Amino acid sequence: GEQVEQLPSSLIVQEGASVLINCSYTDSASVYFPWYKQEPGKRLQFIIDIRSNMERKQNQRLTLLFDKKTKHLSLHITATQPGDSAIYFCSPGTGGYKVVFGSGTRLLVSP
Amino acid sequence: NSKVIQTPRYLVKGQGQKAKMRCIPEKGHPVVFWYQQNKNNEFKFLINFQNQEVLQQIDMTEKRFSAECPSNSPCSLEIQSSEAGDSALYLCASSPHNTEVFFGKGTRLTVV
DSSP, X not given: OOOEEEEOSEEEEETTOOEEEEEEEOOTTOOEEEEEEEOTTSOOEEEXXXXXXXXXEEETTEEEEEXXXXXXXXXXXXXXXXXXXXEEEEOOBXXXXXBOOOOOEEEEEEO | OOOOEEEOSEEEEOTTOOEEEEEEOOTTOOEEEEEEEOTTOOEEXXXXXXXXXXXEEXXXXXXXXXXXXXXXXXXXXXXXXXXXXXXXXXXXXXXXXXXXXXXXXXXXXXXX
16 A cells, blocks of 8 residues: 655754655555644644646645655745644545545744 | 534543544535544544445454444444554544545544
8 A cells, every 4th residue: 555754753943944844655646645734632734735747836835846756745834933833744645535644744833 | 624523522431332433524525534543643544435335444444443424414433342552533534535635623532
């Protein structure tokens, strides 16, 4: 089955810094790549996605880069704020019913 | 904003007891998922449904876990005989299919 690895597992940055979260997957059939954010006590929240026919997608302070050849994604968050503190998950999927999650990256943004 | 509703938010059961949790998926979403998230934040897929029919489930689900998604009623996940290792956050999610998944807030089960 699909294996998903996220690195780093945790990040601590000062407010205003940029961060990069990496995600690698193994299943070449994966075509849809949403990312989710999980804050303590809150539900997982969709933040950005990309499909396999794209290389880059931006949504405000979030930029998602996708390399189909290397099966690798990078989530770039600029101008981080304390409210960005959460666990971030990538979730490669084949576009069907199979949804898997990476191991998560815990981000802590200190004021 | 997700409208997936899970109840109860917290559940405490003794070993060997039944534990049942419910989920109301978003209206119009044909696909429903159940996941178990452990204290290391790792997700374990349990089962998914499309329009009340089971699509996939893991072995664990087949043995001690049972789940259903009847029409016009909440979906449910039940552990027949709870074990300490079942203590986790149980997440229900629904999807319109081939797009992002919308999650509930989860039911935190503690087996004492």
